[in-house]
Amino acid sequence: MNILTIPLRNLRRKLLRTLLMVAVFSIGVASVTALLELSKAVGESLEEKLAAYGANILVAPRAETLSVSYGGMALGDVSVDIRSLAEDTTLAAITGIHHQDRLSAVAPKFALLTRVRDTPVGVIGVDFDQELRIKSYWHAASGELTPGDGQLLAGAEAAARLRLVPGAQVDVSGTPFTVAGVLGPTGSGDDAMLFADLHALQRASGQENRVHFVEVAALCSGCPIDEITEQLAAALPGTDVKAMGQVVKSRMMTVDFVKRLALAVSGVILLTACVMIGLSVFSSVNERKNEIGLLRALGYSKSAIFTLMSLEGISLGLLAAVFGQIAGYFGSFRLMALLDLGTAAPVFLPAQFAAVFAAVALLSALASLPPALSAARIEPSQALVML
Amino acid sequence: MLTADAVVKSYAAKDAAAPVLRGVSLAIEPGQFVCVVGRSGSGKSTLLNILSSLLSPDAGSVRYQGRDLAAMTEAERNRLRATDFSMVFQMHHLLPYLTARENVLTPFLSGLRPVSAARRRRAMECLDRVGLADKAKRLPGALSGGERQRVAIARALVTEPRIVFADEPTGSLDGDTGTHIMRLLTELNAEGLTVVMVTHEPAYAAMASRVITMRDGSILHAA
Structure with missing residues (x-):
């Protein structure tokens, strides 16, 4: 008591x-x-849901006017000149920032223009592991979703226009690639593209260790996107680091x-x-x-x-x-x-x-x-x- | 031991202050059983409350063991009421949600430290002293009026006070029960406890060792 x-x-x-x-x-x-x-x-x-819509930070070489675009990056006359970045140092710089633990995916891209049956088409070299993290909406309409070395993944529209099916052969800069799978329609620029393994495409074009841009996903509630962008810009002088502001802002x-x-x-x-x-x-x-x-x-x-x-x-x-x-x-x-x-x-x-x-x-x-x-x-x- | 010197007290009335005590002086020695008697409104209860430090006089002083109560800090007066002084009221004023034993222990429940075993034993001794040890676990609602007043007396005794102030403790009881309570107080006084009691019953006053009669705020007679 x-x-x-x-x-x-x-x-x-x-x-x-x-x-x-x-x-x-x-x-x-x-x-x-x-x-x-x-x-x-x-x-x-x-x-979780918004992350499925893709990356929210784009790292690209500083460039002037370009006319063709893909994935938020202006490619311009890609056959003439695309500035590129060194893959190893760029990725090391990105994954070395202070807020590295907030990065959920770092997806480098290497872009190349080729012709299939006299039709120009863009081929994008990607790291499929990273790519699928930011493009969870990708699904294979036929064949494999993750092609191996020497293989391609065709966008739905590109496959239809170029009559590509799994097993079809495509020549990219003199290197033969086999279509491993066809993507289902995504409603994005991906539909008109072909996707190959990043390093395989670099080798085919003779531009090893080069990337044209890197998509970074830093999606988490309360993520300091502005700070991450600043840190990336500081770590990568001579590049444009753009936060896809509208998307980020609306999420936040x-x-x-x-x-x-x-x-x-x-x-x-x-x-x-x-x-x-x-x-x-x-x-x-x-x-x-x-x-x-x-x-x-x-x-x-x-x-x-x-x-x-x-x-x-x-x-x-x-x-x-x-x-x-x-x-x-x-x-x-x-x-x-x-x-x-x-x-x-x-x-x-x-x-x-x-x-x-x-x-x-x-x-x-x-x-x-x-x-x-x-x-x-x-x-x-x-x-x-x-x- | 306890002295009042020219104590004056008035209560605020509609037009002017109504005097209740008009310069009352008295001295109470240890071991006395003092009964204050008088008609209603004579000031006897006010005097008791001033002597027990519950009220402050407007003028004059009350001294306990040489110390002026008005000069004491509030903490000292609290301590005085918790140790040397105890009160028994006309109504028992037991806490209805505590058992008889817990009510007796109420003075010890003001801190976070649990009540010691010694104090719990003391509470039972006090209940035994008033003849209610067997009803220690009963709530007040399950006790008769006389039993409740005896629990109130046990509560007054548990702190081992030097003086018990009782304000008409038999006022709400029937004759037999009142006599029983008076006998209890007389016995406690015989054991050395100083009792200052207000009553308007001459028969009960006759049981005291000293009777002070009041009229119109003054002491008419002090035996």
């Missing part, structure tokens, strides 16, 4: 009111927890909007819950002036009375913090299923649990502050009227 006995027993005596208060506050905490989980999941889900805005909305709703709910806790303790103080006067007459100090009344509010808050977080955590599973957030699932983080627990304790203490101060100000002489 100690000072906690009095508020806890009082809460138990008024069980119905206590349960009601805990239920209301728990709903608030549960909403906050569910919204936190939801905002995390929405962020991750958006990241969506995630930010969800987070801010969750924060605002949580704030309103918690504020309401705090006001209710405060009112509950105020009501308790008014009902128990007699009791407070008695305790003062028994030698309780003002600070003991303050502690006693605060503990009542804090106890309500802590109970609500536990029940609310459990309800919010499990409720978020159902919520995510309802919102069809794909594979996203709530993750139990002990640190987050502790942080919410501490925050609710603090809020309860703050909410109990005015009534507890009012209780502490009751003088024994005031209570004598009632005693």
Whole structure:
């Protein structure tokens, strides 16, 4: 038995009111927890979905006016002059930046123009492992999606126009390549291109260790895209490093909007819950002036009375913090299923649990502050009227 | 031990302050059983509350063991009420959600440190002293009026005070129960406890070692 006995027993005596208060506050905490989980999941889900749309940073040699474009890079009259970058130093510089851990894919490209049955067509040398990370929407309409050395992957439109099927032969700069697969339509510039292994194409063109541009994917909610871009520019002097601003901004805005909305709703709910806790303790103080006067007459100090009344509010808050977080955590599973957030699932983080627990304790203490101060100000002489 | 010197107290009224005590002086020695009697409104309860440090006088002074209560800090007065002084009110004022034993322990529940085993034993001794050891686990609602008042007396005794101030402790009890409470207080006084009691029952006042009669805020007679 100690000072906690009095508020806890009082809460138990008024069980119905206590349960009601805990239920209301728990709903608030549960909403906050569910919204936190939801905002995390929405962020991750958006990241996952948006990542499928490709890279968001382009590293290319500094160039003037070019007319033909692919993948966000202007190729110009590719048969005449395309400036290129050294593959080894460029990739080393990219993967050596401070935020290297935020890079999800680094996909170098080597572009070449060739003719198949007298029709000009672009052949892009890619690192298929990296390429498929940023082009998860690629699928093989026929044949293989990852061609080996000496093989090609044909875009849907290029395959149709050039009548290419798996097994067909294509001559690129005097080197024969076999079509290993045909891509399904993507609705992008990829449809009109042929894709070969980066190093095989470099060898075929006699331009080993050269790349024309590099696509970088740095997709994660809260990624410092601007900083990554700056770091890349600093690491690669003489290149153009462009963040595909609109895409990045819209991604970040969506995630930010969800987070801010969750924060605002949580704030309103918690504020309401705090006001209710405060009112509950105020009501308790008014009902128990007699009791407070008695305790003062028994030698309780003002600070003991303050502690006693605060503990009542804090106890309500802590109970609500536990029940609310459990309800919010499990409720978020159902919520995510309802919102069809794909594979996203709530993750139990002990640190987050502790942080919410501490925050609710603090809020309860703050909410109990005015009534507890009012209780502490009751003088024994005031209570004598009632005693 | 406890002295009042020219104590004056008024309460705010509609037009002007209504005087309740008009220069009351008295001295209470250790071991005395002092009964303050008088009609309603004579100022006896106000005097008791001033002597027990619950109220401050407008003028005059109250000294306990030579120290002016008004000169004490609030913490010192709290400590005084928690150790040397104890109160028994007309109504028992037990906390309804604590058992009899827990109510007796209430003076020790003001800190985070758990109540020691010695204090828990002391609470049981006090309950035993008032004849309620067998009802220690009962809530006040399950006790009779007289039993509740005995628990309140046990609560007053648990801190081993030097003085118990009792404000009409028999006021809400029937005759037999009131007599039982008075007998208990008399026994405690016989064991050395100083008792200062307010009553308007002459029969109970007769059981005290000293009677102070008040009228209109002044001491009419002090025996």
